[in-house]
Amino acid sequence: MDYMTLIQLxxxxxxxxxxxxxxxxxxxxxxxxxxxxxxLDGKMLAAAFFSAAIAAMSGNVWLGLLxxxxxSLALSLLHGLASITFRxxxxxSGVAINxxxxxxxVLIAQDWFxxxxxxxxxxxxxxxxxxxxxxxxxxxxxxxxxxxxAELISGHSILVYAAFAAVPLxxxxxxxxxxxxxxxxxxENPAAVDTAGVSVIGLRYAAxxxxxxxxxxxxxxxxxxxxxxxxxxxxxxxxxxxxAALIFAKWRPWYxxxxxxxxxxxxxxxxxxxxxxxxxxxxxxGQLLGALPYVMTVIILAGFVGKAIPPRAGGEPYVxxx
Amino acid sequence: MNDTTNMERQATAAPAIELKxxxxxxxxxxxxxxxxxxxxPGTIHGxxxxxxxxxxxxxxxxxxxxxxxxxxxxxxGKKTDIPDSQAAITAGIGMxxxxxxxxxxxxxxxxxxxxxxxxxxxxxxxxxARKSLLKLADDYGLKVDPxxxxxxxxxxxxxxxEILKALYRQADILILDEPTGVLTPAEADQLFRILxxxxxxxxxxxxxxxxxxxxxxxxDTVSVMRRGEMTATVKTAETSPAELAExxxxxxxxxxxxxxxxQPAEVVLDIKGLRVVDEKGVERLRGIxxxxxxxxxxxxxxxxxxxxxxxxxxxxxxxxxxxSVQVKGQALDLTGKHSDGQSRRNRGIxxxxxxxxxxxxxxxxxxxxxxxxxxxxDPAYRHGILMDNAAIKADTVEKMERFDVRPPNPRLxxxxxxxGNQQKIVLAREIERNPDLLLIGQPTRGVDIGAIEFIHQxxxxxxxxxxxxxxxSVELEEILALSDRVAVMFDGQVMGVRDASATDxxxxxxxxxxxxxxxxxxxxGA
Numbered sequence: 001m002d003y004m005t006l007i008q009l010x011x012x013x014x015x016x017x018x019x020x021x022x023x024x025x026x027x028x029x030x031x032x033x034x035x036x037x038x039x040l041d042g043k044m045l046a047a048a049f050f051s052a053a054i055a056a057m058s059g060n061v062w063l064g065l066l067x068x069x070x071x072s073l074a075l076s077l078l079h080g081l082a083s084i085t086f087r088x089x090x091x092x093s094g095v096a097i098n099x100x101x102x103x104x105x106v107l108i109a110q111d112w113f114x115x116x117x118x119x120x121x122x123x124x125x126x127x128x129x130x131x132x133x134x135x136x137x138x139x140x141x142x143x144x145x146x147x148x149x150a151e152l153i154s155g156h157s158i159l160v161y162a163a164f165a166a167v168p169l170x171x172x173x174x175x176x177x178x179x180x181x182x183x184x185x186x187x188e189n190p191a192a193v194d195t196a197g198v199s200v201i202g203l204r205y206a207a208x209x210x211x212x213x214x215x216x217x218x219x220x221x222x223x224x225x226x227x228x229x230x231x232x233x234x235x236x237x238x239x240x241x242x243x244a245a246l247i248f249a250k251w252r253p254w255y256x257x258x259x260x261x262x263x264x265x266x267x268x269x270x271x272x273x274x275x276x277x278x279x280x281x282x283x284x285x286g287q288l289l290g291a292l293p294y295v296m297t298v299i300i301l302a303g304f305v306g307k308a309i310p311p312r313a314g315g316e317p318y319v320x321x322x
Numbered sequence: 323m324n325d326t327t328n329m330e331r332q333a334t335a336a337p338a339i340e341l342k343x344x345x346x347x348x349x350x351x352x353x354x355x356x357x358x359x360x361x362x363p364g365t366i367h368g369x370x371x372x373x374x375x376x377x378x379x380x381x382x383x384x385x386x387x388x389x390x391x392x393x394x395x396x397x398x399g400k401k402t403d404i405p406d407s408q409a410a411i412t413a414g415i416g417m418x419x420x421x422x423x424x425x426x427x428x429x430x431x432x433x434x435x436x437x438x439x440x441x442x443x444x445x446x447x448x449x450x451a452r453k454s455l456l457k458l459a460d461d462y463g464l465k466v467d468p469x470x471x472x473x474x475x476x477x478x479x480x481x482x483x484e485i486l487k488a489l490y491r492q493a494d495i496l497i498l499d500e501p502t503g504v505l506t507p508a509e510a511d512q513l514f515r516i517l518x519x520x521x522x523x524x525x526x527x528x529x530x531x532x533x534x535x536x537x538x539x540x541x542d543t544v545s546v547m548r549r550g551e552m553t554a555t556v557k558t559a560e561t562s563p564a565e566l567a568e569x570x571x572x573x574x575x576x577x578x579x580x581x582x583x584x585q586p587a588e589v590v591l592d593i594k595g596l597r598v599v600d601e602k603g604v605e606r607l608r609g610i611x612x613x614x615x616x617x618x619x620x621x622x623x624x625x626x627x628x629x630x631x632x633x634x635x636x637x638x639x640x641x642x643x644x645x646s647v648q649v650k651g652q653a654l655d656l657t658g659k660h661s662d663g664q665s666r667r668n669r670g671i672x673x674x675x676x677x678x679x680x681x682x683x684x685x686x687x688x689x690x691x692x693x694x695x696x697x698x699x700d701p702a703y704r705h706g707i708l709m710d711n712a713a714i715k716a717d718t719v720e721k722m723e724r725f726d727v728r729p730p731n732p733r734l735x736x737x738x739x740x741x742g743n744q745q746k747i748v749l750a751r752e753i754e755r756n757p758d759l760l761l762i763g764q765p766t767r768g769v770d771i772g773a774i775e776f777i778h779q780x781x782x783x784x785x786x787x788x789x790x791x792x793x794x795s796v797e798l799e800e801i802l803a804l805s806d807r808v809a810v811m812f813d814g815q816v817m818g819v820r821d822a823s824a825t826d827x828x829x830x831x832x833x834x835x836x837x838x839x840x841x842x843x844x845x846x847g848a
Contacts, residue, residue, distance in 0.1 A: 178439040178447070185425045185436050192423040195385075196437025196487075197408030312426065320387060 003144070005275060007151045009268050014156065015226060017264025018163045019044065019218040023242035024249065024256045025170050026214035032174065032251060033207030034187035034313040038094030039079055040215055041239025042101030047072040047219025049105035052119040052230035053112060055126040061224050064126065068223075069216030075101065076212025077205075084204045087317030098239075106232050119223070119230040128157035128225035157225040159217060166214070170253040183207055187311035190318040200318045215239075244297035250308045263293045336399030338363040338495055338526035339384070344393035346379055350740075351768065353379040355550045357393070361543075363494075366517060366527045368537040368558070371547030371570060377530045378420075380547070381497050385417045386410040397495075411438075416488020420500040422480050424472045430483050431455070431468040434490050451490065458489050462519050478509035485516070496520065497528045502536060514540050532570075532625050534563045534835040546570055567831030579775075581782045584806040586615035590759050590790035591637075596645035596656075598632045598814075606632040607643065608814040612792075614759070619781065619791040621805030621822070623798055625834050629814040630794045631676060634763045637792070638673040639666040649759060663696055672752035674745075676763030676794065682748040683736040690718040690732035693751050721750040726776060742766075742773025749777060753784055760784060763794045778804060798827055798834075812836045 023040045030037040047068035055064025075097050082093035106117035113119055133154035140150040174180035182203055186193045190200045222238075223230045245263055249255035269276055270289040277283050300308050337360040346354040353376045361367040371377050383390045386404040395402050397413045404410050410417070424433050431451055439447040452468055459465045464482055472480060481501060488496055498517075502510040517527055517540060529541060537544050538558060545555040546569040554569050591614040598607040607629045614620045622630050635641035642658040649669055655661040666673065675681035683692050694703055694714045703714050718732040725746040727739070736744060745765065752760065765781065766774040781804060785791055795801050801808055802822060810817045810833035817833040 176444055178442050178444060181428075181432060181436060181439070181444055185428065188425045188427060189423065192425050192433070192436060195407050195417065195419070195423040197406065197411045198437045 004147060007147045009265075009272060009275060011152050011155075012268040012271070013261060013264040014152070014160060015264075016267040017260045018156075018160045019221050019226065019238055020242050020245055020260040020263055021163045021257060022159075022166065022214050022218035022221065023239055024245045024260050025166055025253065026211040026218065027243055027246045028170065028249075028251055028253065028256060029183070029207045029214070030211035031246065031314055032187045032311055033183050033204050034190060034311055034316065034318075035079070035083055035204055035208055035211075036090040036094065036315045037079065037208075037211060038091055038243065039075065039097035039101075039239070040211075040242055041235050041237060042094075042098035043072040043075045043212060043215035044219035044222065044239050045098075045105055045233070045235040046075055046101040047216040048223040048234055049109060049119070049219075049230045051216075051220035052122060052223035053109070055122055055224055056113075056119045056229070059124070059126050061122075061126050061128055064224055065128075065217070065220045068220035069213050072216030072219060073209060073212035076208045076215070080205050080208040083317060084201055084208070087319065090315050090317075102233060105230070109230060109232075117232045122224060122228045126224070127228055128159055128221070130155045130157055131161075157221070159221045159225050162217065163221075164257075167253050167257045170256075174253065179206075184311075187313055190313050194318070194320065204318075218242075241293050244293050247297050247308050247310075248293075248300050251311065266290070266292045335363055337361055337396070338398060339528070340396040340399075341380075341384070342394045342396070344380065344383060344390045344395075346383060346388060346390050352550050354383070354390070357547075357552045359545055359552060359555065361495075361526060361528060363398070363526050364521060364524050365542040366521055366529055366540055368541035368544040369528060369530045369547060370532060370534070370537050370544055370566060375547040375570075376550040377547050378499060381417070381499060381528070381530060384410065384497065385415060411491050411493070414492065414494040416485075416491060416493025416496050418481065418484040418488065418496065418498045418501060422477075422484050424480060424483060426473040427471060429469050429471055430466050430475070430486075433472060433483055434468075434487050438491050454490060455486065458486055461523065462489070462516060464489075464516060476509075478505055478512065481505070481509075481513065482516075494524075495526045495528070497530070499530045500532070501529070502531065502533065510536075532627075534566055534570075537566065538563055563835050563837065564828060564832055567835050568828060570831070579778045579782055579803045581804075582786065584618045584785065585788075586618040586806070587788060588616055589613050590616050590650055591792060592646075592648040592651075594646040594648075596633070596636065596643055596647060598629070598636050598641060598643040600632070606814050607636070609645070610811075610814075610816055612809055612816060612819070614790040614792050616758075616790050617785060617788045618806040619785050619793055619804050620819075621801035621808045622792065622794045622811055623801045623808055623830055623834060624796070624811035626796045628811045630796075630811055631763070632814075633811075634673070634676060634761055634792075634794055637666075637671070637761050638675065639663050667696060667755070667757075670758035672755055672757035672760045674748050674752050674760070674762040674765065676767070678741075678744055678748050683744060685737040686735055688733050688735055689722070689727075689739070689747055690715045692736050692747055693718040693721060693732075695751070697751070697755065721754060722747075724754075725750040725780070740773075741768040742777075745769050745777060746773065749780060753780060757789065759790045759792070761792050761794075764797075765793070765795065766797070766800060798830060801830075802827070810834055 023044055027037055027040050050071040051064035051068030054067035055061045079093050079097055082088040083090040109117045109119060136150045136154040140146045174184060182193060182198055186200055186203045193203065194200050222234055227234065241263055245256060245259040248259040266289045270286040273284065273286055339361040341357060341359045344354055344357040357380060369377050379388065382388045384395065384404065386406040386409050389405065395404055402413050404413065425436065431448055434455065435447045435451045440450060441447065455468050464486055466479060466482055466486065472483065501513060505513060521527060529536065531537060541558045543555065544558050544561065544566065546553045546566060548570060593610055593612040596607055596610040597605065600606050610633065612620065622633065624630055632641055636643040636656060637647065639661040640663065643656045645656070647654040647656060649671065654669065679685055697703065698709065704710055715732050719730065722730040722732065727743050727746045736747065739747065762781065765777050769777065781791060793804055805822045807819055808822050808825060808830060809819045810830055812834060813836060
């Protein structure tokens with residue numbers, strides 16, 4: 001494999017890891033607060049549709065992004081209402097959101113655009129276009145560093161940079177602020193938070209809302225940056241892979257980055273069977289690579305690679321008791 | 323009553339806490355009835371009472387967990403509303419719960435600042451807490467490692483963190499709910515030393531417990547609660563364990579059961595040297611010897627948590643133990659390998675568990691389904707490999723009629739029945755199987771008066787059929803009304819067995835407090 005192929009592969013890894021990373025961090029906020037969220041996929045899908053639709057209609061991708069975030073946030077609040085306020089089953093609520101999003105997006109798309117459940121292709125300002133970082137052109141001719149900077153680091157959309165910046169930000173928020181301390185506490189022992197005089201419900205809603213915003217950005221990225229428009233079921237199970245990555249990352253932000261990059265690499269390799277064949281000499285089915293994140297998650301959960309302990313109060317609605 | 327008025331006259335400062343006429347009901351159950359209490363600053367005030375007497379409810383009202391239906395709270399003479407925990411904290415009240423409210427994978431320091439941080443960033447809060455923790459450690463002798471994880475330190479240390487949490491929030495009033503329940507004797511002594519120190523620094527402490535010795539050792543004043551009412555408030559120095567025990571369990575025998583003298587026959591249940599060690603390694607039963615004969619009721623009295631539950635569990639087949647238990651001359655398996663509810667039933671043992679809502683019934687299932695539990699393999703309930711639901715329902719209707727279950731609707735979920743009717747469903751299921759031995763725990767807990775009488779009659783009727791009955795109850799009245807012989811348990815041991823006709827509340831109360839005749843004699847002798 002030559003150097004340029006490697007750069008291309010990594011470039012594609014970054015692109016594919018971005019929505020996973022955003023969704024994974026979204027899930028991290030929610031689950032760290034004790035609310036399991038299996039509806040990441042549905043929220044991404046809804047956000048993908050609404051950002052593409054609004055971007056297509058207005059020609060402004062930023063309005064699209066806002067619409068995507070709003071759609072995802074609305075579903076988050078629905079999840080919060082069901083699982084926090086009404087103390088319903090969080091898994092059922094999440095599954096319901098996934099179905100809701102899968103059905104509604106296609107239905108509304110057909111009603112609005114009559115293109116078989118898709119949005120029109122986005123062009124120009126209706127898409128997040130690649131940003132060329134300063135000096136990319138001057139550095140490009142240099143050996144090694146040139147392609148690395150110009151091809152891999154430069155030339156992504158702003159959402160990619162935002163996603164990567166969200167990792168240290170999440171870490172800082174969780175481990176260095178009052179909000180983070182309370183958020184982590186509420187996922188471990190909500191009674192401790194309650195008796196300390198802090199609202200469990202307020203904290204959990206805050207976490208669910210952050211989750212909604214991050215999922216919204218992830219969805220908008222899918223339809224306005226990675227692709228140019230919405231197509232049916234375009235989230236393609238990424239929400240589930242993000243959940244797998246979350247377990248793989250043991251609910252920690254930096255680990256989430258490495259996990260999603262790894263899963264992104266699998267995704268990139270899936271589209272380049274020639275590279276694998278060149279590397280290991282055997283032809284590998286792309287689907288096998290697609291299944292790898294799940295296989296690895298099962299291995300992690302079985303406890304082969306250290307122990308992944310979920311937040312102790314996860315999935316349990318909080319009921320005050322003596 | 324006189325003591326209260328005397329204290330009022332003596333009081334110079336405003337009470338740290340004064341409750342006036344607090345009432346709280348949960349549905350039909352009156353947990354607190356018109357409770358008034360004054361706690362003077364700089365004292366340790368004990369609140370003693372049986373489980374379910376309403377102590378914890380009262381303290382939860384004080385800490386803003388529940389809202390009282392009626393009544394007023396005064397803190398240092400000022401009328402205060404406590405709608406939530408935040409208000410309680412602001413009013414200077416700190417609470418150390420029986421089950422600690424700590425985040426296991428946080429450090430001591432993080433747990434202490436949680437909810438009481440000084441700003442949006444953690445660093446300054448942590449630094450400040452570290453400093454004041456050192457000062458608190460000096461002032462009160464409360465040393466902890468601020469950077470240790472909660473999950474790595476012992477329960478005594480965890481409790482210390484809870485106390486520090488309250489002190490860090492500048493609590494002047496500290497409520498401790500059954501603080502020694504999880505502690506070893508040495509840890510408990512240490513706790514009492516700390517409480518003494520806190521009192522000398524001017525803190526007011528409310529100690530909730532059902533252990534008489536703790537009350538006598540450490541408190542200045544003690545209030546006794548019984549069935550939701552505050553029955554007395556006395557100075558500790560002017561009372562005795564015997565008086566408190568009597569106040570706790572009640573003087574009057576309200577219950578009267580008409581029964582003929584027992585005609586005990588052969589030994590059905592023979593327990594020798596029974597020991598139970600729980601999953602934490604604590605010995606819950608420390609060598610029990612008991613016999614129950616056919617045609618008699620053996621009542622097991624004792625303050626809750628002295629091993630009675632474990633006794634029922636191990637006999638019922640869902641707790642392991644060692645020693646020897648024989649039923650009708652044949653050994654029972656105690657190792658758990660061949661023992662479960664089914665095998666016990668096959669041996670002629672019926673069990674009405676202490677907690678009917680968790681062990682006796684499935685609350686969301688209908689009455690007829692609950693009736694079949696444990697007996698679902700009964701040929702009368704089966705139709706080849708299928709269950710004969712119609713037969714079970716018909717049987718349930720008959721049972722409901724005989725046991726006067728109201729409403730007599732087999733399709734109603736267990737949770738829709740009142741406590742008394744739930745108990746009748748369990749009782750009907752177990753008794754009607756004609757067992758040789760009936761194990762029955764807290765038969766009338768949370769049961770209305772009318773149903774109590776009926777349940778008692780059923781138990782006596784079973785005895786008169788020549789069955790052996792082991793009755794466990796924390797209600798001394800009930801024990802005395804039903805039993806032919808009474809065994810008293812204390813700290814995992816049987817303190818003694820008395821003929822019901824030859825004993826009284828006073829003697830049993832002393833035994834329940836861990837004082838035996840020989841001990842009392844020895845004291846006099848010395």
